[in-house]
Amino acid sequence: MTKELLLKYIKGDAAKQEEIEILEWIGKDPQNERYFVMLNNLWISQNISQDKANEREIEEIRELTTKRNDSRKRLRRYISYAAAAVIILSVGLNLLFVNKTISDKNKKEEPIRMAYLPTEYKHEVYTEKGVKARITLPDGSMVWLNSDSRIIYPDRFETDIREVEFSGEAYFDVVKDSLRPLVIKTNKDFKIEVLGTQFNVRSYDNDNEAQTTLYSGSLNVVSKAVNNGRNGEKDIITTLKPSESCIIRDKQRPIHLKPADANKQYAWKEGKIIFDSTPLSEVIKMLERWHGTEFVVKDQSIYRFDITAKFRSESIVQIMEMIKYCSLVDYTIDSNKVVLYRR
Numbered sequence: 001m002t003k004e005l006l007l008k009y010i011k012g013d014a015a016k017q018e019e020i021e022i023l024e025w026i027g028k029d030p031q032n033e034r035y036f037v038m039l040n041n042l043w044i045s046q047n048i049s050q051d052k053a054n055e056r057e058i059e060e061i062r063e064l065t066t067k068r069n070d071s072r073k074r075l076r077r078y079i080s081y082a083a084a085a086v087i088i089l090s091v092g093l094n095l096l097f098v099n100k101t102i103s104d105k106n107k108k109e110e111p112i113r114m115a116y117l118p119t120e121y122k123h124e125v126y127t128e129k130g131v132k133a134r135i136t137l138p139d140g141s142m143v144w145l146n147s148d149s150r151i152i153y154p155d156r157f158e159t160d161i162r163e164v165e166f167s168g169e170a171y172f173d174v175v176k177d178s179l180r181p182l183v184i185k186t187n188k189d190f191k192i193e194v195l196g197t198q199f200n201v202r203s204y205d206n207d208n209e210a211q212t213t214l215y216s217g218s219l220n221v222v223s224k225a226v227n228n229g230r231n232g233e234k235d236i237i238t239t240l241k242p243s244e245s246c247i248i249r250d251k252q253r254p255i256h257l258k259p260a261d262a263n264k265q266y267a268w269k270e271g272k273i274i275f276d277s278t279p280l281s282e283v284i285k286m287l288e289r290w291h292g293t294e295f296v297v298k299d300q301s302i303y304r305f306d307i308t309a310k311f312r313s314e315s316i317v318q319i320m321e322m323i324k325y326c327s328l329v330d331y332t333i334d335s336n337k338v339v340l341y342r343r
Contacts, residue, residue, distance in 0.1 A: 130292025
């Protein structure tokens with residue numbers, strides 16, 4: 001954002017579209033807000049009259065700083081009043097203009113996207129390792145969160161799309177709205193677009209791949225082009241039908257497939273852990289999330305083992321005993337730490 005454009009806005013000369021861009025920029029970062037306040041105060045101090053304001057003029061300035069109208073265009077009229085009013089202007093107008101991004105949020109003709117929505121209008125839910133949760137979004141959609149998952153959503157869905165931000169694993173049961181799709185922006189640089197359906201998405205920071213599996217309706221997985229969209233290449237849209245999955249791996253094209261058992265993807269929601277020739281490295285990550293334990297590997301050669309097993313409510317000791325029985329992995333447990341080594 002240029003200084004010239006900000007001054008144009010402060011003077012009341014900015015066009016409507018310029019005002020919207022400036023307000024979004026101010027609300028995007030506290031440093032932007034501080035810079036704007038400083039510039040606004042500087043302009044006021046350099047343009048204000050040194051004559052003493054009378055009571056009527058001060059009262060009009062007070063009204064200016066408390067009303068939610070197009071005050072910026074009236075600023076130059078009042079700026080000539082007096083140095084005695086500089087504090088009212090610098091504090092009151094800063095509060096009015098910076099917080100305008102919040103008041104504009106309530107105007108249906110100018111809804112604010114999630115990226116520009118002030119923090120106080122967002123909800124963030126995080127499930128610690130070993131903890132699961134179920135939440136209800138503002139439209140009534142249900143979300144089951146697996147352990148070590150995070151979701152951010154607004155107070156209300158007011159724009160032409162229902163936006164949420166997500167990382168981890170969750171099962172979504174989305175209320176149908178043919179006019180406003182639910183858009184889930186993930187931590188893996190892809191998003192999911194749905195109108196109303198049920199699906200499971202896994203997108204953990206420390207996993208090499210993310211997977212979305214559909215159970216009813218249809219959805220679009222929108223991922224970046226392999227070369228990040230250079231040379232005019234557009235985003236890749238993968239449309240899923242029930243019992244189909246899309247796997248996203250870094251710098252690779254999405255994989256569209258129909259798994260042999262799609263229901264296995266949401267077994268966690270029913271309290272089950274299923275390992276099907278799962279590499280031990282993945283087993284460790286899943287058990288850390290599921291039980292909130294810490295694993296320490298003393299012999300790297302055990303990563304070569306794959307595990308096939310099903311668990312429901314077993315303790316970490318029972319699970320490790322089963323792994324010990326079907327592989328050459330041994331273990332010790334001290335408080336919340338599991339140490340693995342090879343027999």
